[in-house]
Amino acid sequence: PNQVTLGTFLGTFLFCLVALRSIRDDSAYHLPALTAFVLTVISLSLFLYFVHHLVRSLQAENIVESVATLLLDEIENFFPEAPSSDSGEDEAERERKAWDELEGEISVLSEKAGYLQFIDTRQLLELASVHDCRIRVIIRPGQLVLESGCLFACETSGEMSEKGKKQFLDCFIVGRQRTPEQDIEFEIRQLVEVGVRALSPGINDPFTAMNCIDLLTVTLGRIAQRNLPENVFYGDDNVPRLQLRPTSFRNLLDTAFLQLRHDGVTRPDVSIRLFEALFLIAQKKRNEEQLSAVCDFARMLEQEARDRSRSDFDRECIRQNFERIMELRE
Secondary structure (H helix, E strand, C coil): CHHHHHHHHHHHHHHHHHHHHHCCCHHHCHHHHHHHHHHHHHHHHHHHHHHHHHHHHCCHHHHHHHHHHHHHHHHHHHCCCCCCCCCCHHHHHHHHHCCCCCCCCEEEECCCCEEEEEECHHHHHHHHHHCCCEEEECCCCCCEECCCCEEEEEECCCCCCHHHHHHHHCCEEEECCCCCCCCHHHHHHHHHHHHHHHCCCCCCCHHHHHHHHHHHHHHHHHHHCCCCCCCEEECCCCCEEEECCCCCHHHHHHHHHHHHHHHHCCCHHHHHHHHHHHHHHHHCCCCHHHHHHHHHHHHHHHHHHHHHCCCHHHHHHHHHHHHHHHHHHC
16 A cells, blocks of 8 residues: 555656646647546545555554464465374474584584574585585574574585585575564564563553464464474485474474563463463364473463462462363373
């Protein structure tokens, strides 16, 4: 709508200038004047629509809805549709904890600082096959990498030339800002940011915060029903050549609810909504690792919310919601 309105205004303005310049006598004035009049009426109508659209787009619920729609669409791209009996959650969590340790690998450093925005996995896989090496990407898209910081590790039998390193580095895009291209946490953090700002003392809008919690619940519930993204890629010789930093369900759960837990723990209504969200997510679990992640988070939330609550009624509600989650584990 912004582009259409601006384009119509500019087009009308330019047409009026050209028509005014081309008028030679009164006989040729009627048609350009009528056209300019019609275009002006259309421009004013679009201006009214633009104001209406602008007011609606600035409302908190519409902002949250638009971000949530993009997030749910990104899930279709990041996570495989067909779930299996083993999602690889336990293995991904073990790899994530020891991912930064280098064991006999060559560390390739980044040439500039910024956020990793994109990884050309196809080109990396071809280069790894050509150089007969194994690449392990240390930084996940969306993470911050410092200048001369380790970007990826290379396991090879020989030495890698500077030209070869340059070819590998060209497969990575590092920029000043995070982008949603390969970063599922980017959309999640946008929803979290809206919820955290709504809980700030200056805004004090718990309804919007709880709306964000509900949409994050839908997101994590859908992720829990799918497999984790593929992070091991094989070359044409059926040899593992490329390995990306794994993403685990526990990591996404912390990304979605950790900040909201810190800022909402002082409000019993927000804490109870978080417990309800965890209960719904736990019902969608497909393995014990996912349920363990939800229960661990619920245990931390219960301890903080109980200590911050001043009312016996609120503490009792928190206890009941916490026990309901623990019953699922039993």
